[in-house]
Amino acid sequence: MIPFVDLKTQYASIKPEVDAAIQRTLETCLFTLGDEVAAFEKEFAAYSQAAFGAGVNTGTSALHLGLLAAGIGPGDEVITSPFTFVATVAAIYYTGATPVLVDIDPATYTIDPAQIEAAITPATKAIIPIHLYGQPADMDPIIAIARKHGLTVLEDACQAHGAEYKGKRVGAIGDMAAFSFYPGKNLGAYGEGGMLTTDNAKHNRAVRMLRDWGAERRYHHELKGYNYRLEGLQGSVLRVKLRYLDLWTERRRAIAARYDTMFAGTGLPTPFVRSDVRHVYHIYAIRTPDRASWQEALNTQGIQSGIHYPIPVHLLPAYADLGYRQGQFPHAERAAAEVLSLPMFAEFTEQQQDVVVAAVKELQASV
Incomplete structure (x- = not known):
C-alpha cells in the first residue's frame, strides 16, 4: 500500500529528538502551556515573520479567537470562500457573525479578489482568505480592499506553514493568521494544536486571554474565555519538527x-x-x-x-x-x-x- 501520508516514517526519522523532547515535558510536568509552548510560540512566530504567536488547541480555535480579538460578533458579516474545510465557516458562526461567501479563482482555488467588493455591506467586518492546499491567496488586492473599507484580514493559513506571497511569509501579511498543527499538516503535532500569529500586541493579548478562560492571572477573569490552551507535549514535539x-x-x-x-x-x-x-x-x-x-x-x-x-x-x-x-x-x-x-x-x-x-x-x- 502506498499511503496518502506516512507519519510513521516521519517519526522514525526524528525519533531520538522527539522522544527526548517528550521526556523533558514528562519530567517537568508542565502539561498545559508551559515552557515548551512558550518557546515554540516565539520560534514559530519568528519563522512566520510575525511579532507574536499564541498557541491554542486547534486551528479552528485560532480562527475563532482571531475573530473575537478583532471584535467580531452578532450582527457582523465575515467574507470567505465556500471551497474550504468546514472549520473556516464554523469559526465565523462561533462568534455569532454571519459568513458571506465569494467564489474562488478557478486556477488557484483561492478566493477571487475581484468578487469581494461586491459582497461587502455595512455589516461586513472582516475577510478570511484561505491559503488553500499550501498556495497563498492573492493578498495585495485583498489587503487593499480591506484597508479601503476598514476590514480586518484574518489569514486562514492552516494548510500553508512557510508559504510565501511576494517574498513574505503567510502569517504576517494580514492583521492575523491562523495555523493548524493537525497531525497530517506540513507541521503536525502528535494530536491537536494551533497558533494565532500577529504583529498587533492588542490582538495577541486578547487571544492569549481568551484561550485561557479570559484571564491573565489565574481566577482573575477579565473576558468570557475558553479552554483552548495548547498542551505542553505538543509544544515540545512541534519545536523539534519546526527545525525540519x-x-x-x-x-x-x-x-x-x-x-x-x-x-x-x-x-x-x-x-x-x-x-x-x-x-x-x-x-x-x-x-x-x-x-x-x-x-x-x-x-x-x-x-x-x-x-x-x-x-x-x-x-x-x-x-x-x-x-x-x-x-x-x-x-x-x-x-x-x-x-x-x-x-x-x-x-x-x-x-x-x-x-x-x-x-x-x-x-x-x-x-
Whole structure:
C-alpha cells in the first residue's frame, strides 16, 4: 500500500529528538502551556515573520479567537470562500457573525479578489482568505480592499506553514493568521494544536486571554474565555519538527515538480501555481470528472488518495441556513466535484511516485 501520508516514517526519522523532547515535558510536568509552548510560540512566530504567536488547541480555535480579538460578533458579516474545510465557516458562526461567501479563482482555488467588493455591506467586518492546499491567496488586492473599507484580514493559513506571497511569509501579511498543527499538516503535532500569529500586541493579548478562560492571572477573569490552551507535549514535539520544516517543504516542492514533469503532455490538469508565491504543497490535487472511478481504481492498486473537499460549504446540510443555492458558486462547485489529491509527504520515494504516476497516466489515457 502506498499511503496518502506516512507519519510513521516521519517519526522514525526524528525519533531520538522527539522522544527526548517528550521526556523533558514528562519530567517537568508542565502539561498545559508551559515552557515548551512558550518557546515554540516565539520560534514559530519568528519563522512566520510575525511579532507574536499564541498557541491554542486547534486551528479552528485560532480562527475563532482571531475573530473575537478583532471584535467580531452578532450582527457582523465575515467574507470567505465556500471551497474550504468546514472549520473556516464554523469559526465565523462561533462568534455569532454571519459568513458571506465569494467564489474562488478557478486556477488557484483561492478566493477571487475581484468578487469581494461586491459582497461587502455595512455589516461586513472582516475577510478570511484561505491559503488553500499550501498556495497563498492573492493578498495585495485583498489587503487593499480591506484597508479601503476598514476590514480586518484574518489569514486562514492552516494548510500553508512557510508559504510565501511576494517574498513574505503567510502569517504576517494580514492583521492575523491562523495555523493548524493537525497531525497530517506540513507541521503536525502528535494530536491537536494551533497558533494565532500577529504583529498587533492588542490582538495577541486578547487571544492569549481568551484561550485561557479570559484571564491573565489565574481566577482573575477579565473576558468570557475558553479552554483552548495548547498542551505542553505538543509544544515540545512541534519545536523539534519546526527545525525540519524547511527541509520537508523543499522535499514536497521537489515531489510536486516531479509530478508536474511526469504528467506533462498527458492533458491531465495539475496544480496551477502563481509565479509570485512559494507553494508548500500540503495537497497535490489533480482534476478529473471521473474522480469516483479513478479513486476506486487507485485504491484497487494499493494507492491511497484523498478529496479536499468533496462538497463546498454552501451545499452542506449543516449550512443550508446560509441561504445559498446550487450553481451560485460555479467554480467552487466544479472544483469540489473534480479534485483528487495524490500522495504527498516529504518521505515519499521516487519508486512510490513512479507507481502512482504510472497508474494515473493509465487512467488518463483511457479518457
